[in-house]
Amino acid sequence: MPGNTPTGLLPTGLARGTPAAGGSATDAPGPEAARTAPGPGGQHAAAAAPHLSVVPAGRAESAPGARGTAPGAQPGKPAARRRNRTWFRIISPLVVLIGWQLVSMSGLISQQKLPPPSTVFHTAITLITTSNAAYGTLQGAMLVSLERVAIGFAVGGAAGLVLGVIAGLSRLGENSVDPLMQMLRTLPLFGLIPVFIVWFGIGQLPKILLIALGAAIPLYLNTFSGIRNVDAKLAEAGQSLGLHRGETIRHIILPGALPQILVGLRQSLGIAWLALVVAEQINANAGLGYIINQGQAFLNNSVIFVALLVYCVLGLLTDALVRLMERRALAWRQGLLDH
Amino acid sequence: MAPRTAGSLTAGAPAAGTRAPGAPAADAPAAPADTAPRAAWVRGLSREFAGQRVLDQLDLDIAPGEFVALIGRSGSGKSTLLRALAGLDRGVTGDLGVAGTAAVAFQEPRLLPWRRVWANVGLGLRTGDAKTVALDALEEVGLGARANAWPLTLSGGEAQRAALARALVREPSLLLLDEPFSALDALTTITMHRLVLRLWAHHEPAVLLVTHDVDEALSLSDRVLVLAGGQIAFSERIEVPRPRERDHPELAALRNRLLTELGVVTEG
Numbered sequence: 001m002p003g004n005t006p007t008g009l010l011p012t013g014l015a016r017g018t019p020a021a022g023g024s025a026t027d028a029p030g031p032e033a034a035r036t037a038p039g040p041g042g043q044h045a046a047a048a049a050p051h052l053s054v055v056p057a058g059r060a061e062s063a064p065g066a067r068g069t070a071p072g073a074q075p076g077k078p079a080a081r082r083r084n085r086t087w088f089r090i091i092s093p094l095v096v097l098i099g100w101q102l103v104s105m106s107g108l109i110s111q112q113k114l115p116p117p118s119t120v121f122h123t124a125i126t127l128i129t130t131s132n133a134a135y136g137t138l139q140g141a142m143l144v145s146l147e148r149v150a151i152g153f154a155v156g157g158a159a160g161l162v163l164g165v166i167a168g169l170s171r172l173g174e175n176s177v178d179p180l181m182q183m184l185r186t187l188p189l190f191g192l193i194p195v196f197i198v199w200f201g202i203g204q205l206p207k208i209l210l211i212a213l214g215a216a217i218p219l220y221l222n223t224f225s226g227i228r229n230v231d232a233k234l235a236e237a238g239q240s241l242g243l244h245r246g247e248t249i250r251h252i253i254l255p256g257a258l259p260q261i262l263v264g265l266r267q268s269l270g271i272a273w274l275a276l277v278v279a280e281q282i283n284a285n286a287g288l289g290y291i292i293n294q295g296q297a298f299l300n301n302s303v304i305f306v307a308l309l310v311y312c313v314l315g316l317l318t319d320a321l322v323r324l325m326e327r328r329a330l331a332w333r334q335g336l337l338d339h
Numbered sequence: 340m341a342p343r344t345a346g347s348l349t350a351g352a353p354a355a356g357t358r359a360p361g362a363p364a365a366d367a368p369a370a371p372a373d374t375a376p377r378a379a380w381v382r383g384l385s386r387e388f389a390g391q392r393v394l395d396q397l398d399l400d401i402a403p404g405e406f407v408a409l410i411g412r413s414g415s416g417k418s419t420l421l422r423a424l425a426g427l428d429r430g431v432t433g434d435l436g437v438a439g440t441a442a443v444a445f446q447e448p449r450l451l452p453w454r455r456v457w458a459n460v461g462l463g464l465r466t467g468d469a470k471t472v473a474l475d476a477l478e479e480v481g482l483g484a485r486a487n488a489w490p491l492t493l494s495g496g497e498a499q500r501a502a503l504a505r506a507l508v509r510e511p512s513l514l515l516l517d518e519p520f521s522a523l524d525a526l527t528t529i530t531m532h533r534l535v536l537r538l539w540a541h542h543e544p545a546v547l548l549v550t551h552d553v554d555e556a557l558s559l560s561d562r563v564l565v566l567a568g569g570q571i572a573f574s575e576r577i578e579v580p581r582p583r584e585r586d587h588p589e590l591a592a593l594r595n596r597l598l599t600e601l602g603v604v605t606e607g
Contacts, residue, residue: 237449243463255451
C-alpha cells in the first residue's frame, strides 16, 4: 500500500492523528482491529485534510479488502500479497504497449500519426547518437530542460517554503503574506505567458520565472497548513519542558509539518515540469519543448513521442527522489505503517 | 528534598495577592513568610473563561515531598490549576510559585513521534550527557529496552511510562500529573500506580495528581483535595500506610465523604 499509492498524501493525516489516537489504539484490547480498519486515524485524516480528498478514498479502498480476505491475517501474509500486486501492476502497461505496436503495424492508424513503440525507440537511439541539425541531441536538450527546471524549482520552491514558514509561524506573517499568495494562486499561471514575454523577452528568464511561480504555490500552501496543523498539545508539552521558541520551532513545529511539506514538494515538482513543457514550446531554441516544436514542424511524430517520454521519465525520477527523501526523513512513521 | 532555587511562576495581578498576609511582590518571588518550606504555593488564584469563573481566589500550599491528589467534577478547574502551576496558563490572576522546577505528565503521553524514545526523554535537557541521563531514566521506568524505538510503536502504557521518565529526568521539585492514567486499561493502571509510588519514594518530589478517580486518589496520596466552586472545598490527610487495601475502613469512610463532596449520592 504505502509503496504505490501517493505515499506523500497518505501519512499527513496519520501523523496528525497519531500522538493521541495511535498511542491509545495500540494499547486497546483489539489491536488487530485498530490496524486494519480505517479507525480514528483514518477518519481524522479525512476530517483534517479535506483538500487532499485522494487520501481517504485510497485508504478506505485498500483497508476493507485486506479485512475481507483474511480477517486474522498473519503478519507475513499481507506483505506477500502486496508484493504480488506490485508485480501485477506491470501487466497493464505492457498490454497497452503491445496493443499500440500491433495497431500501428496493422495499419489501422497510420504510422505517420501514431508511430509504433519500436520506431519511437529507434528514433530515441538516433537522437542520442547523432546530432541532427534540426533537433540537436536528445541529451543536450535534456540538459537544457533540466537546468531550467532545476533553477526555477529551486528559486520558487525556496520562496514558497520560506513564505510558508513566515505565514505559518505568526499572525503578522499570515496577514502580510497570505493575501498575496492567495491572489497569486488564483492567477492562471499560463495566462501570464504573454505578459512575461512582453516583460522579460523570450530568453531563459520568463521560462524560469514561470516555473518558479508555479512551484512556489503548492509548497507555500502545504508548508503553511502543515505548520498550522501541528498538534498544539505537543508544542505545549515542549513549553512545559522549558523549550525556547526557537527550539520549539526546530524540534516540534517544523518536524511536525514535514510530512505535509513533502506533499507540497511533490506537487511543486509536478507543476514545475508542467510549466517547463508549456514554457519551452514558446519561443525556445533549445530543450525538450524545442524538439517537440521541431518535430511538429517536420511532421515527425516519433520525435515528439521521444520528447514526451523523456518528460515522463524525468518526472518519475524526480518523484522517486522525493519519495526516497520521504522514506528517510519520515522513518518514524514507518513503525506505524508496517506495524 | 531541598528546593534549589526559588524560581517562581508569578502571575502578577495587582489586587489579587491581598489575601495572603505578606504575599510576595509580583517580581520578587519568595516563599510566604510564615511557617514551613513549600514546594508550591498558590494565593488568591482566579481564572475566567468567557466570563465563567473557574478558579475563584483559590489558596493552596504543597509541602516538599508531599503527594497531593486533587479531585473534582468535570470542568471544575482541576486541570486549570495544574496548568497554572506548570506555567502553561498566562490568563490566571493571583500569586503562585514553585520552589525549584515543575514537570508535567499529561493525560496523553505527548511524545514527539519523530524523535526516538530516549531523545524524547532528553528533550530540552541542558546537560551535556542528556542521552545517558535519559537512558537511565528509561531504565528506571522499565523501558530501557525500548529506548531506541519510535514512539508510535509503543503501547499506551509504555508511552505513558516514557512520559513519566521525561518528567522525572528534570529532577522536578514538583511533579504535576494531569490524569495520566485515565486513558489506560485497568491492569496497566495498577502497574502505573505502583511505578509512580516507587518513583516518588526514590526522587521525593512533591506531587500534584489531578484525577477524577476517587479510589486512585485514596490509594496514592498523602492528602486529598476536592475542588468545587473554584476553591478547595475539602481537604483531608490520609495516614493509612501504603500499600493500601482498597476496603480499609478509614478509606471506605473517606470515600463516602468524598463522593458526597463531589455531589454523588451514595447509597447504603
